[in-house]
Amino acid sequence: MMAKMTIKDMARLAGVSVSTVSLVLSNHGYVSAKTRRRVERIIAKHNYHPRQTARNLVSGRTGNMGFIISDIHLSGTEFFYSRVLLGAELEARKKDYYLLVTTVGDTFQPPQDTPRFLKGGDVDGVIIAGSVPEELVAYIHPLNIPYVLVDYKHPSIDSNLVQIENHDGACQAVEHLLRHGYRRIAFVGGSCRHASIRERFRGYQSALHHAGLSEVAQDDSLHFLVPEETTALIGARGVTTLLDRAVQFDAVVCANDTTALGCLNALQERGLDVPGDMAVIGFDDIRYATETKPALTTVHVPKLELGVQAVRLLFECLENPGGGLYHRSIGTELMVRESTSRVPVETGAAV
Template sequence: MGRATIHDVARAAGVSVSTVSKAVNGRYGVSGATLDRVMQVVHELGYESSLIASSMRASRTGVIGVLVADFEPFSTEILKGVSTALHGQSYDLLAYSGSRHGDTAGWERRSLSRLSGTLIDGVIMVTPTVVNAVSEVPIVAIDPHTGPADLPTVESDSFGGAREAVAYLIGLGHVRIGYIAGRPDLRSSIARDAGYRSALSDAGLPVDQSLIGVGRYEQDIAREAAVALLSRPDRPTAIFAANDLSALAIMQVAAEFGLDVPGDLSVVGFDDVPEASQSFPALTTVRQPMQRLGAAAVGMLTTLMRGESLEHTHRRLPTRLITRATTARPRV
């Protein structure tokens, strides 16, 4: 016989599924007699082994949820950091991708409605599409959405990292430097754009809007932007990409155009995902401490879950330029 379900409990107790849900989660609207009947069936059928019943008994599930739009390299590294930080603690980890149901905007709200209050005690949202999200459990956001948010957040120094990357290219002698931006609704993308512009301004170089494309942090979209930049007769001699997936797409397009990297085109990314060092040539990139971002979010979230206040509701971690084989002085 399989494990008892909430429907089994409802049938045996002679109540609706919603009544069972309210009973096991300690919500209002269930009489004492009904609650006793539901709980008797829960124990008789062994439903107490489920996470939902456990949450009723202890008012908690012992599970931290991490909501991601997709399991791509950045979010995977975040998850590694979360998992490491939870090692030895009394929490399990639930990684959940809830954006692949048509329109991806607001996927966090749909996911939270499914998970909070029943399966998880707290949640970490990675690159959210919303400024704020209402939940029955504490929330921390990594790489937050732009706008006035009340959520505690963790992010990297995107502005400083981007400025350092572009300044490095300028130091090599590049003056026509393209840029493929990230998701325009995220603070990280806005900050990297500002860092790109700041480095050019500091060097007395104009910002050429025609050399700026949008990749939205997605490889396929970045590829289209790279094709547009490298098809120009006055193509840039270097391109800075807002993330490594976009930088790798640039390198693929350059190879298809017969361009040598870094001889004909220098490329710099942002993130330092594992694929960056494994590419050929190995990618020069800005390393953001992705696993540390995950660990920092865990520290903030568990503090909130204990009912304590955060000393700082926002944390920004430093970045570092990692020079490899995709950058060189421009050919004269």
């Protein structure tokens, strides 16, 4: 195991100065073809690679971006943010950037819980995916390090944002149900404090209003919206609660697919047929949306794209410092499967 080679070693071995080796490496100034060849041969022969750390020090640029995500989101409830992460990684790598990933719990105490890379300047920018403690954003904001929020928004701090068109997606869902003749449409979901969920609920209401069904939109006995983290159980509890209220409804819009899975199971248990007796529609289009029986009609969210756009946004901030805040909206697409129409339809690919 030979000791780590440095640029000095290369210079010595090639019989040139350190600066010349550096010039060869960076392709900046003048180097004669002959010298260049000789240096390159030596470099290749010894498999030399410049130490990034040293470069960082002089350039003030790290080539890394932080990716912060709540532990729950990374792998707790849904198969969602790991795709956002993947999209971000693929896009970042195109520009030779790498992701320094860390998770945060649902509490965040500024000194101890702060990722070291934020304070130590190990990253050029940060992506925050999904909802995180408000304190985190409040901590990062004044740090003067570019950051982008994905599918989350701090209540009072303006940030760079990549958002899902939740409102529009929910409208699409409701309009689809209306087209298929469903009228008394319920809404079920957890995490109601999350802005995305609220937007979905508002989209649902708004579509009903436009269809002249304001009494449905306003009828809170048709709405089950709780603050607990989304799980299938919430969906099951939601739909059984509604059924037990003996309120009449023929369709349920779910805040997301996980909720919808719970609904499907609970309805089945009650002996109700989906979509015969009741339609169910989800949101997100997670992987298992195609595996349910019946396959779940849902609003597709392009998760990779969220990651990709977040990275692009961050790059723009980096290239254009002090250039105000950016804002991107990612559209959704209705995936019509079996849970909302009496005739089985073609099943599209999920995720």
